[in-house]
Structures are given as structure tokens and as C-alpha cells.
Amino acid sequence: MPMHAEATGKRLKQATEVRQAGLVEAALQLAAQRSPADITTGDLAQAVGISQGAVFRHFASKEAIWLAVLDGASDTLMARLQTAAGAAPTPMAALQAMFMAHVDFVVAHPGVPRLIFQELQHAQDTALKAGVRSLMQKYRSLLMGVLQQAQDQRLLAPGTDLQAAAVLFIGSVQGLVMQSLLSGDVRAVTTHARGVLTIYLRGLAAGRGRTAATDRHAPALKETP
Known part of the structure; x- marks a missing residue:
């Protein structure tokens, strides 16, 4: 040529x-x-x-544009979550950092949850749904790794179901996002984020009393955003 x-x-x-x-x-x-x-x-x-x-x-189509939007958003979100988890000194701190990183991502990109929630309403399978599933698999894999580290270090209550803990973590963020979208102000997601996170982390450590992990992170979680 x-x-x-x-x-x-x-x-x-x-x-x-x-x-x-x-x-x-x-x-x-x-x-x-x-x-x-x-x-x-x-x-x-x-x-x-x-x-x-x-x-x-x-x-080629409008769907192709939304797929590109989802691909870019997925890469950005996962990069933020991985950075947040990697920079944290302990598994419990990593959970806190990941939770708030996800919340901050939604505030910065409210169009992403709108796209995801809308797509999940469709009964038929689509390329966008497949993209969402791929994102959730990556997210869950990262989260399960952090939860496993916390369990290995005996920071969680004995017998904690890690799969259920991962579902509750992601579901807590999604619930906050849904309520903020319904209110018409996505920034409202930050209003209750730290309170919800505090309850989540304390629930994971329930049965261990006031552990070093909960004592160390509780002050930061009580701060008003």
C-alpha cells in the first residue's frame, strides 16, 4: 500500500x-x-x-451506540472499583472504598443506571443485557475476592454467606440509585450511602462484637458527605 x-x-x-x-x-x-x-x-x-x-x-444502529456506551461505562466502573480496592489497607476498608466509588460513579454518570434499568425491563434477551451480565460477573468476582480476604482474616462473623454478602452489597447500591432516580435528583444517592454502608459492614461483623475492623472504620463512615 x-x-x-x-x-x-x-x-x-x-x-x-x-x-x-x-x-x-x-x-x-x-x-x-x-x-x-x-x-x-x-x-x-x-x-x-x-x-x-x-x-x-x-x-450500524442505535443499539450499537448504547452498547458502546455500556462498554465504556463498564470499563470505567471496573477500573474505579479495582483502584479503590487495591489502594485500601484492609479488606473492610476495600469494601468501604468500593461502595463509595460506585456511588461516586453513579453521581458522575447518571445516564448509565438509566440505561441498565430500562434494558432490564425487556423480556427478551439482548446484546445490552448480555453486556450488563458481563459487567455484573466482573463486579461480583472482584467483590467476592475482597469478601474472601475478609473471611480469611477472620474479620467477618462466623458462617457468613459470602455469596449473599455480595448480593446484598450490590443490591444496596442499586437500591440507593433507584430511589435517587425516582426522586429526580441522582445526587441524593450520597445522602444515605454512608449510613447504609455502616449498617452493611456492621452486619458482616455481627457476632464478633466491636472488632478492630469496625472500630477502625466506623468514624469515617459516620462523616456527613
């Missing part, structure tokens, strides 16, 4: 990647304001300053 043709191909690829990123960001921003189901390709085109037809030069 001639060098000028190769250079042209690279420029076109870069231009497409930039436009794709712009459309994904526009979709995410619009989803923060209204239901993803109501967002049209015309809305996305207007947001990035291109024609509606031009949208399909970069994505």
Missing part, C-alpha cells in the same frame, strides 16, 4: 474514532436527562453537529 494511502486510512480511522467517542459521550449526557428510549439518532446527531445519516457511518 502506498504511504499516502496508508496515511489517509489512518486519518480516516482516527476521525471515525473521534466521532464515535463524541456520539457515545452525547448519548451518555442525554441519558442523564431523560429516558434512553426517548433519545433518537436525530438527537445524537444534533448534539455532535452532524447529520442524522452521518451517525450510521460510525455506528
